[in-house]
Amino acid sequence: MKRVVKIGAAVAAVAVLSLSSGCKKKDAVVQKPADDGTIRIEGAFRGEDEARFHEIVKIFNEKTGYHVTYEGSPDFEVQIQVETQANTPPDIAVLPQPGTMKRFADAGYIRPMSADVVSAIDSSYAPVWKELGSHNGKVYGIFHRVNAKSFVWYNKKEWEKRGYSVPKTWDELRALEEQMVADGVIPWSVGFESGAATGWPGTDWLEDMVLRTAGPEIYDKWVNHEIAFDDPAIVNALSYCGEIFLNDKYVYGGAASIVTMNYGDSVKPLFENPPRAMMNRQGNFITAFMQQEVQANLEENVGVFALPGVDPRWGTPVLGGGDQFVAFTDKPGVDEFMKFLTTWEACAPWARSGGALFPHKNQNFDDYGNSLERDIAKVLVGATVFRFDASDLMPTEVGSGSFWTGMVNYVSGAETAESALKFIEESWAR
Structure with missing residues (x-):
């Protein structure tokens, strides 16, 4: 809900001050964590949302043999600022605020998507979603679950x-x-x-x-x-x-x-x-x-x-918001997971459970649990203009x-x- 997002943004503003103060140069490279075979994802999904996302992660792990984990936090927007400055970021983060992606990109914390992933984005999304995930001519973010207000x-x-x-x-x-x-x-x-x-x-x-x-x-x-x-x-x-x-x-x-x-x-x-x-x-x-x-x-x-x-x-x-996945490391499996998110296979279970919308062009609207969400999803996919709140x-x-x-x-x-x-x-x- 909007009120929660705004309060989180207000708290995170304190941490952002240090990020934007120049403590890390634009061309800096985040220190790579030891490769223990685990791909760590962090975000703000909790409760039912976290449970639904775990189902998505499970499909990927069983399909590929990688070991992806997800951890949700009520203080995620502050936590991710602290971790990046300490050079201990997750491999992937789910950012609810578009401005955070741009600040991280400018600071050199996150890396652009590979050509293979960008190609998958081009195939699966309307151009507006690629634009929303881009900064200074490079694609940094992939959208998965989104919400709509109009x-x-x-x-x-x-x-x-x-x-x-x-x-x-x-x-x-x-x-x-x-x-x-x-x-x-x-x-x-x-x-x-x-x-x-x-x-x-x-x-x-x-x-x-x-x-x-x-x-x-x-x-x-x-x-x-x-x-x-x-x-x-x-x-x-x-x-x-x-x-x-x-x-x-x-x-x-x-x-x-x-x-x-x-x-x-x-x-x-x-x-x-x-x-x-x-x-x-x-x-x-x-x-x-x-x-x-x-x-x-x-x-x-x-x-x-x-x-x-x-x-x-x-x-x-359409006015709304969404969660943007960005990559901090280039561990084996990170690009594969990002590409997986562009597929309807990574969305359908959550759509069936209800409470989530997806902007993917090649989705099966019949997977949504009720006609209301199907109708909204069709408007979302068909919109040529989408903007964040x-x-x-x-x-x-x-x-x-x-x-x-x-x-x-x-x-x-x-x-x-x-x-x-x-x-x-x-x-x-x-």
Whole structure:
């Protein structure tokens, strides 16, 4: 979940300071550990995720005879910084933050993928995933499990009863909103509340709209602060959010309820009897927050579609995140394991268990445990534009601070779009 990732990033920032301070030169070579025949992988997978990944590792070991091990840690993002500086890294690490890959590459900690592995990436992924794993013209990372956020959830039975159709464009979405209001129902349920992290769902909304209205190039400049946070393109994107947030006819409980409604609870009004709202925009994890009776039969009760695009030049962009595998050593078996990750064989068991999505072009969608995950995976694979959550890539004081606060101020009416974004820009400039 996003809140956990952000908190981890904030903790890791302390360790990153020493990494970026120049204590290790760009052309440095990590000391090779003794080859004991074991390939060590470290990452943040724990609990059920760790168990699922162990199944993947087991398939590789039995197939090849190598001895790959995996160890998950709740403090992984700090741990990996310490280990690299001590010249005791694992052979492979699973990095949840794209910026960490780039810092490690610049510092000389990780090595580029071999030509054989790059060829496998070209065969198995859309170009966007190779680009996301590249830095300075070299490929360093392979994506395996990913998550996606740009989705709208609805009550399938209620929509069928009312004759509503899934909108394919933003204009169709607007028309559907008006139809719902005319029918006496409320289009959206929106919740920003998340304890100390209140506001992060609003950042996701804005990020989605920047991709849809301004496109990936402007999105990247915004993330890297090459344009101001209150650039006209971002103000325009926020105005699209405001069409929904600030219209009391469109939001369950009105705009005032958005800040106080918990993000997990915000999906529940869709499935009350009678439903209190018709749509909820959230990531693929939101099914875990639905009522138990809904979860008992997701395929029958729940529908999902991609948040429609605005500008046809960028199709239907997808916002999300993912885990990137990088190599610290060139031990025998490391390249073989990396190449294995590009195959559907390394994904299918996890897909069948549920709770994971994969971007591989050559996947068997029937392996997913339910139709919802199949539909989401198809959108993910078909997306020509995919970008990581912007606030997770921004400086912590912005992405996990003023950006959250600015969205709360905007939706609560305390600030206009321009003043809220200016507030965030000023926090970044300090």
